[in-house]
Amino acid sequence: MTIQPSQPDPALPHVHLAGSPAPGTPGIPGTSGIPASPSHDLGPHLSASVGLIASSADRSPGVASTRDTYGVEELAIVLSRYDIGPIESIQDFRRGSRRSPKLLIKSASGLFLLKRRAPGRDENERVDAAHAVQNYLAANQFPVPRLSPTRDEGLTALRLGGRVYELFEFIPGSRYDGSLAATSDAGHTLALFHKIISGFHGAPAAHHPHGYHALPSVPDALDHIPRDSRIGRPELAGVCAELRDLFLDAAQRADKLGLRDWPAQIVHGDWHPGNTLYRGQRLVAVIDFDGVRPEQRALDIANGALQFSITMEGQDIANWPDYLDESRFKRFCRGYDAVEGCILSTSEIQALPWLMIEALIVEAALPVAATGTFAGLDGGDFLTMVGRKSRWMREQAPRLSNLLTA
Numbered sequence: 422m423t424i425q426p427s428q429p430d431p432a433l434p435h436v437h438l439a440g441s442p443a444p445g446t447p448g449i450p451g452t453s454g455i456p457a458s459p460s461h462d463l464g465p466h467l468s469a470s471v472g473l474i475a476s477s478a479d480r481s482p483g484v485a486s487t488r489d490t491y492g493v494e495e496l497a498i499v500l501s502r503y504d505i506g507p508i509e510s511i512q513d514f515r516r517g518s519r520r521s522p523k524l525l526i527k528s529a530s531g532l533f534l535l536k537r538r539a540p541g542r543d544e545n546e547r548v549d550a551a552h553a554v555q556n557y558l559a560a561n562q563f564p565v566p567r568l569s570p571t572r573d574e575g576l577t578a579l580r581l582g583g584r585v586y587e588l589f590e591f592i593p594g595s596r597y598d599g600s601l602a603a604t605s606d607a608g609h610t611l612a613l614f615h616k617i618i619s620g621f622h623g624a625p626a627a628h629h630p631h632g633y634h635a636l637p638s639v640p641d642a643l644d645h646i647p648r649d650s651r652i653g654r655p656e657l658a659g660v661c662a663e664l665r666d667l668f669l670d671a672a673q674r675a676d677k678l679g680l681r682d683w684p685a686q687i688v689h690g691d692w693h694p695g696n697t698l699y700r701g702q703r704l705v706a707v708i709d710f711d712g713v714r715p716e717q718r719a720l721d722i723a724n725g726a727l728q729f730s731i732t733m734e735g736q737d738i739a740n741w742p743d744y745l746d747e748s749r750f751k752r753f754c755r756g757y758d759a760v761e762g763c764i765l766s767t768s769e770i771q772a773l774p775w776l777m778i779e780a781l782i783v784e785a786a787l788p789v790a791a792t793g794t795f796a797g798l799d800g801g802d803f804l805t806m807v808g809r810k811s812r813w814m815r816e817q818a819p820r821l822s823n824l825l826t827a
Contacts, residue, residue, distance in 0.1 A: 488519040491537070496524070499586050502579055504572040505530040518542075525591060532591035533569060542711060543585040548578045551710040554687065557621045563614065564706050566590050592706040597694035597729075602702035604729050604749045608756030610704045611692055611725050612763035615718050618687045632690065632716050633724070633783040634680070634776065635672040640665050642790035646804070651793030654801040660808050664782050667811045671778040678772045680717055688721040690714055693728035719769045722757055723776030729753045731781075731810070738802045743813040747824060754825050770825050774818035778811045 490513075491499075500508065506529030514523040520539035525532065538548065556577065558565045568577035569588040579586040597603055643665040647658040689696075690712025698706040730750035733741040754773070758765050785807040789800035814821070 488515065489522045489537070489539075491522055491524065499535065499579065499581065500526070502571045502573070502581075503569055503588055505533060505569065505588075526588075532593075534566075534589045534591045536587045536589070538585040538587065547711055548585055548587075550713055552577045553623050554618065554621065554710050554713045557623070558614070558617060561617050561620075563617050564610070564704065566592050566706055566708060592698060594698035594700050594705050597697055597699060598702065599749070600702050601748060601752045603699055603704070605752040605756035606699075606702065606704045607692075607694070607697055607725065607729055608722075608753035608758075609760060610697070610707065611689070611721065612757040612760035614689060614707065615686065615721070616760060616762055621687055632688075632714065632720050633780050634675065634716075634720055635779075636783055639668055639783055639786055642786045643668070646786070646790050646800070649790070649793055649800075652789075652800050657801050657804065660801070660804050661786075664786065664804065664808055664811065667778055667808075667815060668782045668786075671775040671782075671815070674775045675772045675779070678768045678775075680719065680772055680776075683717045683719065683769075685715045685717055687713055688716045688718060690716070690721065692721055692725035719772055720776055720780075722754070722765070722769070723773045724780045725757075726750055726753050726773060727777040727780050738798060738806045741806050741810075743809045744817075745810075745814070745821075747821075750821065751824050758825075765825070767826075771822050773825075774814050774821045778814050781807055781811060781814075 496511075505526070508526065508528050510527040512525040512527075514525045514534065516523060518539045521542070522537050524535045526535055527533075552568060555565055555568060559567050566589040569590065570577055571579055577587065579588075597607070643661040646652065646661050647655060689707070689710065691709055696707060696709045697704050698708070727745075730745040730747070730753060732744065732746050735741075754765065754770075757763060785795060785804055788795050789804055792800070794800045795803040
């Protein structure tokens with residue numbers, strides 16, 4: 422989950438491929454060093470009213486505020502394992518997790534993004550599952566950055582010294598602009614993902630992360646927060662109790678609609694603006710497949726509908742609107758529904774608002790319980806805002822569903 426109102430960075434929270442080098446950005450020739458200054462902004466800033474929710478996995482307790490970097494010898498060894506021709510320039514690419522350093526590599530073969538996976542995101546099953554899905558999608562013409570294999574072994578995950586490295590093709594593009602056309606294409610592309618991946622028979626290894634629906638740890642997290650001395654807000658007991666009730670009620674309502682009986686398939690698990698890349702209003706790349714898992718597709722759709730329609734205004738959380746952007750909500754879902762073979766059922770449509778409530782509460786409660794804050798924002802204020810938005814979705818649930826059938 423990513424919220425950075427003062428400096429939004431929605432693109433690629435784990436593998437930042439967003440954008441292309443700014444004109445005139447100097448490169449660093451050879452491999453003898455890494456530039457001390459960060460790369461230029463590779464895309465226009467996201468509108469302050471979109472891209473609210475993204476991955477929070479890298480905001481765990483104890484994460485240092487300084488970025489990890491590559492050593493010169495480390496970099497030389499890693500690059501020697503790939504057959505990409507002579508290196509023309511290397512540029513620091515400061516996007517996403519501070520524990521996962523990235524470099525933009527220009528070589529005789531083109532532009533590449535080198536990434537060292539952050540600790541905790543480098544388990545073999547997680548990496549192998551993501552790569553299996555990514556390679557299958559690339560082979561079936563889905564818009565995804567291709568993984569570069571190593572020269573000798575032909576492996577897409579390079580494991581050296583207890584670390585895992587990945588080399589991606591760099592896809593130029595820009596961030597989600599909040600337009601209805603871009604929102605529709607996000608929904609349309611999610612449907613294409615679900616349609617294509619339905620033919621994938623190599624299940625994502627043993628790595629099956631739990632989705633947000635009825636996540637057992639959430640009630641406990643909400644019970645813990647009011648007692649957390651880092652927040653120091655005893656009045657949060659009422660806020661957290663309400664969020665707990667909202668979460669449990671939403672999960673029960675989704676189950677009553679038959680969710681657990683619906684067929685499961687591989688889902689993306691983290692469909693949000695930061696994991697999409699555009700040229701104009703056309704989506705040209707999807708990234709971050711660490712959350713792939715077998716699950717009902719409605720959970721993916723609901724999370725995407727939330728991510729692409731949630732609103733915020735300005736720096737003061739108290740002033741963020743309760744409501745969703747209903748035009749974007751409709752465009753996302755109708756974009757999905759327009760793909761042949763991906764029409765939403767009546768039960769799925771009725772479940773979407775309840776699943777959106779669950780997704781929002783999970784994304785907020787777990788980081789606040791772990792750190793006392795949310796992406797640098799006051800944890801109590803953030804949860805209060807989430808409570809307002811969740812109540813609005815509960816009250817408007819029938820109408821939101823009707824918007825998709827009218």
